[in-house]
Amino acid sequence: xxxxxxxxxxxxxxxxxxxxxxxxxxxxxxxxxxxxxxxxxxxxxxxxxxxxxxxxxxxxxxxxxxxxxxxxxxxxxxxxxxxxxxxxxxxxxxxxxxxxxxxxxxxxxxxxxxxxxxxxxxxxxxxxxxxxxxxxxxxxxxxxxxxxxxxxxxxxxxxxxxxxxxxxxxxxxxxxxxxxxxxxxxxxxxxxxxxxxxxxxxxxxxxxxxxxxxxxxxxxxxxxxxxxxxxxxxxxxxxxxxxxxxxxxxxxxxxxxxxxxxxxxxxxxxxxxxxxxxxxxxxxxxxxxxxxxxxxxxxxxxxxxxxxxxxxxxxxxx
Numbered sequence: 001x002x003x004x005x006x007x008x009x010x011x012x013x014x015x016x017x018x019x020x021x022x023x024x025x026x027x028x029x030x031x032x033x034x035x036x037x038x039x040x041x042x043x044x045x046x047x048x049x050x051x052x053x054x055x056x057x058x059x060x061x062x063x064x065x066x067x068x069x070x071x072x073x074x075x076x077x078x079x080x081x082x083x084x085x086x087x088x089x090x091x092x093x094x095x096x097x098x099x100x101x102x103x104x105x106x107x108x109x110x111x112x113x114x115x116x117x118x119x120x121x122x123x124x125x126x127x128x129x130x131x132x133x134x135x136x137x138x139x140x141x142x143x144x145x146x147x148x149x150x151x152x153x154x155x156x157x158x159x160x161x162x163x164x165x166x167x168x169x170x171x172x173x174x175x176x177x178x179x180x181x182x183x184x185x186x187x188x189x190x191x192x193x194x195x196x197x198x199x200x201x202x203x204x205x206x207x208x209x210x211x212x213x214x215x216x217x218x219x220x221x222x223x224x225x226x227x228x229x230x231x232x233x234x235x236x237x238x239x240x241x242x243x244x245x246x247x248x249x250x251x252x253x254x255x256x257x258x259x260x261x262x263x264x265x266x267x268x269x270x271x272x273x274x275x276x277x278x279x280x281x282x283x284x285x286x287x288x289x290x291x292x293x294x295x296x297x298x299x300x301x302x303x304x305x306x307x308x309x310x311x312x313x314x315x316x317x318x
Contacts, residue, residue, distance in 0.1 A: 033220040034199060034219075048211045052210065064095065077117075080118055124160070135173060136173060140172070140174055176197070198222055202217065282310070301314070
């Protein structure tokens, strides 16, 4: 009886130890909610994305659109179309080289136009990937201003935006209230980092059985990348001359503009006296689409707002 009891106790201890050890090795890694795709991964097929969706729980794909003001990702249009066919939510990202407000706006315009041409859905995310040497060479306040300028400009094209950067840069090279943060633990099992952000990119070497090569994967903490919504717009511009200016209210929609007599569409600014004056250092390209959030009638002419105090005459809308 004593020997049997000792044997039973010993077996119980061994079993408990095995449970502990096996439990430790079976702790789930961070989720693969979203995958990054760029020209480095080549032209992806519908089957590639369906495998990720069906077998790995991937529900969102973020696709490289552009870099700087001269690089266009040649695989973007294909990858957007095929990811959509597989039932994924689609976002895009732009690799930033800007280090001034002016260059940030220029890169946002470049990225926004390419995103539209590549078929990125309206209301999707077009993130700014901020991790280059250009940003490390300027002040934290400059980077904050540049990032805000990029995200504000991107909204003109109907896209929401956020900052992607490495965890070591947050709070030192730039400030990020709620972004998409990259940091790669040696062992991601049971880890959840940067949970106050939209997402955490936890690996850059993940592999899928249905695709070749390595992929960046992220765990998402909210629905920022898995919804399509209109971007936030600025508050209403007011005028002191109510007889000349009529606020026609919200018109949240997408407009397409074209000027048959010129290569560009002029932008107007509403003045304090209720008049409209032409903006001389900015204009819209012909046959481009823009998010508008309100209209105003000034001296009988209707104008659509496409940015803070930047308006388009209704005659240019097609």
